[in-house]
Amino acid sequence: MLTVDLDTVRLFVHVLAAAVWVGGQLTLGALLPVLRRAGTDVSRSAARQFGRLAWSAYAVLLVTGVWNMAAYDDTDRSGFAGTISVKLVMVVLSGIAAVVHTRATSRTWLAAGGAGALLFALAAMFLGVVLSG
Numbered sequence: 001m002l003t004v005d006l007d008t009v010r011l012f013v014h015v016l017a018a019a020v021w022v023g024g025q026l027t028l029g030a031l032l033p034v035l036r037r038a039g040t041d042v043s044r045s046a047a048r049q050f051g052r053l054a055w056s057a058y059a060v061l062l063v064t065g066v067w068n069m070a071a072y073d074d075t076d077r078s079g080f081a082g083t084i085s086v087k088l089v090m091v092v093l094s095g096i097a098a099v100v101h102t103r104a105t106s107r108t109w110l111a112a113g114g115a116g117a118l119l120f121a122l123a124a125m126f127l128g129v130v131l132s133g
């Protein structure tokens, strides 16, 4: 059996939160046509309930992300600074787009915010894997 230590737990919690933030958006998006057919109230309640879980996951990502940075032992490696900088911009843009989506009063902003939140989160996830590799 390979060793399990605090680093394993740190990365596990970070990846779990990323799975909720990114995977939850993908899943809710896929279920939305069915939920809408069941009624506007149903889709709205589902989105609101998911929002509570998703923002908790986002907060966990920020905390474990800072922890990752503190624990990362190869910050001098070529490309690290650029990769983490772009990743952080993607993280912030994903959060901003999610807020825009939540507060949207028109269909255009609802769609743009939702798409942005997911696409920027996917980019952050991809860059996270690049950092770990």
Ligand code: HEM
Pocket: 011, 014, 015, 018, 021, 022, 061, 062, 064, 065, 066, 068, 069, 071, 072, 088, 090, 091, 094, 121, 124, 125, 126, 127, 128, 129, 131, 132, 133
């Ligand atoms: C939308 C938000 C985020 C997503 C989706 C995300 C996703 C990921 C993923 C999938 C990994 C790879 C883990 C692995 O391969 O085992 C990772 C690693 C990493 N993340 Fe994040 N992350 C997010 C936010 C953050 C934030 C806010 C920070 C910094 C403040 C951060 C810093 C890091 C670092 C330094 C690593 C490399 C850790 C290591 O290999 O030791 N992440 N991230």
